[in-house]
Every structure is written in structure tokens, then in C-alpha cells.
Amino acid sequence: DAGVIQSPRHEVTEMGQEVTLRCKPISGHNSLFWYRQTMMRGLELLIYFNNNVPIDDSGMPEDRFSAKMPNASFSTLKIQPSEPRDSAVYFCANTLAGESTDTQYFGPGTRLTVL
Amino acid sequence: GNSVTQMEGPVTLSEEAFLTINCTYTATGYPSLFWYVQYPGEGLQLLLKATKADDKGSNKGFEATYRKETTSFHLEKGSVQVSDSAVYFCARVDSGGGADGLTFGKGTHLIIQP
Numbered sequence: 001d002a003g004v005i006q007s008p009r010h011e012v013t014e015m016g017q018e019v020t021l022r023c024k025p026i027s028g029h030n031s032l033f034w035y036r037q038t039m040m041r042g043l044e045l046l047i048y049f050n051n052n053v054p055i056d057d058s059g060m061p062e063d064r065f066s067a068k069m070p071n072a073s074f075s076t077l078k079i080q081p082s083e084p085r086d087s088a089v090y091f092c093a094n095t096l097a098g099e100s101t102d103t104q105y106f107g108p109g110t111r112l113t114v115l
Numbered sequence: 116g117n118s119v120t121q122m123e124g125p126v127t128l129s130e131e132a133f134l135t136i137n138c139t140y141t142a143t144g145y146p147s148l149f150w151y152v153q154y155p156g157e158g159l160q161l162l163l164k165a166t167k168a169d170d171k172g173s174n175k176g177f178e179a180t181y182r183k184e185t186t187s188f189h190l191e192k193g194s195v196q197v198s199d200s201a202v203y204f205c206a207r208v209d210s211g212g213g214a215d216g217l218t219f220g221k222g223t224h225l226i227i228q229p
Contacts, residue, residue: 004158033216043159043204045216056216091158093217102147102166102208104217106159 004107006092012113018080021110023092024073033104034067034077035091043091049075082114117141121205121220128195129228136190136223138179138205146207148172148181148188149217153202162190162203200227 005024013019025032033048047057052069060067064083069075079086089111093104121138128134140146147166151159163172168183179190188205205220 035217042221043217043219045218048216059216093159102149103161103164104208105161106151108158 004092004094004105006090006107006110008110009108010111010113012115013082014115015083016081017114018078019082019086019112019114021077021090021092021112023075023077023107025075025092025094026096026105027073029072029094029096031095032069032075033093034075035093035106037089037091037109038087046077046090079112082112084114087112087114117143117146117207117209117218119205119207119218119220121203121223123221124202124224125226126223127226127228130197131194132227134190134192134195134199134225136203136205136225138188138190138220139186140188140205140207142183142186144209146209148179149206149208150177150179150188150190151204151206151219153204153222155201159204195225195227197227197229200225 007022031050034046035043036046037043046059047067049069067077089109091106091109093106095104118141149164150162152162153159163174165172165181168181171180177192179188202222202224204222206217208215208217
């Protein structure tokens with residue numbers, strides 16, 4: 001298994017543009033998480049899904065952020081419109097069905113820069 | 116709410132020195148505890164974990180013991196190498212049968228000099 005795959009790895013966009021980050025979890029996962037990492041706030045949980053259903057989106061900063069998981073193999077995190085303060089590294093992570101539900105496996109991240 | 120506090124860095128050591136990175140957590144529920152490592156430009160990798168009191172997690176020469184009495188999960192290594200230079204994150208998740216989001220500490224940047 002190639003592990004958690006995220007795309008793009010780097011994204012540079014201008015303020016006001018729509019940004020879509022993508023995640024392909026490890027096959028056989030049961031939960032998927034989106035985190036954001038910034039120097040000021042560290043790593044923060046944005047939202048997570050269990051069996052493709054959103055469970056807790058209390059970490060989503062505002063309505064400009066939305067996340068979907070249309071099937072077990074794919075999730076998106078969308079920012080519309082983007083702002084410079086959204087610049088961060090966004091990580092996708094998942095747990096594996098059959099393993100301890102505690103252990104999360106992280107993707108390489110998407111580094112977003114909003115100018 | 117639940118939180119994790121770890122020592123601030125950067126921590127700079129010479130190769131073969133003994134390492135301790137302190138981590139404490141809020142004493143609510145029965146969390147599982149983790150150490151993740153992030154090498155430059157990469158994502159987070161699980162280093163070790165412990166799921167209940169007195170458990171010891173270990174990997175690659177690193178160890179951490181789940182201490183309920185002191186609500187601590189300090190990371191230790193007897194002899195560090197230059198390749199251990201990275202950012203280390205202590206984290207917790209509330210165990211209970213279902214998956215939940217991790218709560219991370221701020222991270223400790225470790226620099227090992229040859």
C-alpha cells in the first residue's frame with residue numbers, strides 16, 4: 001500500500017480563489033481526519049469522518065471551509081474564498097479497520113500558500 | 116478541554132547524548148498517548164504509543180512510559196544520533212472504542228550536532 005496520498009503537495013494561489021485539497025486514504029481505513037499545521041497554532045484537528053460520515057467539524061474555522069467524503073477512497077477539503085491566513089500545511093490521516101482505532105497514519109501534507 | 120503540554124525547543128544536543136523531552140497531559144478520561152516525529156518537509160510518523168497506565172512504548176531506541184500518577188509521557192533516548200534531528204509531537208486521543216481526533220502538543224524541535 002502506498003500509504004495516505006495527498007494532492008497537490010504544494011499549492012500557491014491568490015486571495016479569493018477556491019482551493020481544493022485531496023486525500024486518498026489507505027485501503028481498508030475506517031476513519032479519516034483533516035488537520036492543519038501552522039507555526040502559531042501548531043497542529044489542529046479540522047474535521048473527521050467515520051465510515052465516510054462527518055462526525056465532528058467543530059474545528060473547521062469558518063464557513064469558507066468545507067469537507068466531503070463521497071466514498072471510502074477519496075476526501076476533499078475546500079476553501080472558498082481563500083485568504084492569506086489560510087496559509088498552512090494541511091494533513092490527512094486515517095485509522096485502519098481491524099487495528100486499534102487509536103493509531104492514525106498521516107499523509108505527506110499539502111503546503112498551501114495564499115498570496 | 117483536553118490538552119497536551121510539551122517542553123519548548125529547540126533542544127540542541129551533541130551526538131550520543133541522553134535525550135529527554137517532557138510531555139504532560141490533562142487528566143480527563145482514559146486517553147491513549149503517542150509520540151509522533153516529523154522530519155523536515157515530511158508528514159508525521161508514529162514513533163511510539165501507550166494505551167494505558169504503566170505501559171511503555173518503544174521504537175528505534177526511543178521510549179516513553181505512561182505515568183498516570185504524574186500525567187506524563189516523557190520521551191527518552193539513551194544515545195541520540197544526528198539522524199534523530201526532527202520535530203517531536205506528543206499527542207493524546209480519548210479511547211472509547213471509536214476513533215477520535217488527536218490533540219497535539221506544540222512540538223519540540225530537536226537538533227543533534229555531530
